[in-house]
Amino acid sequence: MSLVAAELERRGIATVVINLLRVVAERVRPPRALFVPFQHGYPLGRPNDPRQQHAVIEAALRLLEDEALAPPALVDYDGS
């Protein structure tokens, strides 16, 4: 996913990657990643919980809007 994100950014498209394993993202370095505290297989948290899914997506969208960030922007999700 990080390789796809990097290619999109090279072409002028802003990206944000949800990430489940910080140790990998720190090595690969996607442009923008939101680290979430969930198990693999559950990237947006609980199934059938639109509220939680919205909270994670909103946090990711805010990374897209944050002009103070610098690449690679690897940010922890502070919700639950």
Next chain:
Amino acid sequence: MGEMSDFPLSTRLFLKAYRWRRIDPVPWTLLSKPLAECRLGLISSAGFVGPGDAPFDRSVRGGDPSFRVIPGDIDVSQLREHHRSESFDHQGLAADPNLGFPIDRLRELVNHGRIGSLNVRHLSFMGSITAPGRFQRDVVPEAARLFEGDGVDAVLLVPV
């Protein structure tokens, strides 16, 4: 957050020894306009396949590098998950495909004016590509060109 300890020993050893591609320099694009005016694309690596599309090939050594185009008007209940990995629990995605392909959530955000619009198509990969040579050389540029040609401004990428 997922921890290395979530995985079986064989996967942990692989993750530790694997030579991850390091992105350097890290490219960077800022939004050129408010998100409420942007066209958003969605990319999943959960191995989702839409109706009539061939499933991912689990037998390809190094991982199937191909992708599927998911129509923008897809009903998520029609998506089937074909990810080959046994390192994660597949039950969540089966119960709620929006967990890995949150198109209904994004539609709600468009309806609320948070996002301008969604692209006419989205992309689905199957992760666990351990030999990313062809993937990086051919497939990634092809996928990026699609979104570039569609006039996509921003992309949300959801792994599994």
